[in-house]
Amino acid sequence: MCLLSRVSAVNASRASQSLNAELKKKKDLLSTELAKHRAALDEQRHALDVRQDRIAPIEYQRRKAVLDRQVQQLEKELNTRFIAAQAHGQQQVDNALNQALSRVITRNACSFVMERDTTYGWNNAMDITSAVTQEMNAILTTVAIP
16 A cells, blocks of 8 residues: 655646746736737727717617627637646646656555545555655656647
8 A cells, every 4th residue: 555645746746836837927928918908908998988979879888898798708718728728737747647656656566545645644654755756757847838
C-alpha cells in the first residue's frame, strides 16, 4: 500500500507552476484585449447617447441593445478562450501525473494507492508524493497553452 497527496504532488511540480504562470499571462493578455474592444464599444455607446434626442426612441433602444450584446458576446468569447487554454494546460499536467504515478507505483510495487490527505495516520515510508513530484518534473517542466 502506498499513499499519495495528489494536490501536494501536482502543486509542487514544475509543470503546475508553469501552468499557473502561463494562465496569468493569458489572463492579462485577454484582459488587455477586452479593455481595448470594450473601449471601442463604449465610444460607440457614448456617441449613441449623444445622438439620443435625434433618434427615434425605439431605434435608440435597438442600437443600445446591439452594443450591449456585442459586449456580452466579447466577454463570453474571451472567457471561453481562457477556459479552453486552462483545460489544455491542465490536461498536460494530468497526463504527466498519470505517467509519473504509473512509474512510481511500478517502481515501489504498490498494491494500491490511497489518498494521503484523507488518511488518519501513516508511516512516512508509505508516502510516494515527493517521488511522484520528482517523476512529474522529469516528464514535464513547462506547459504550453494556446
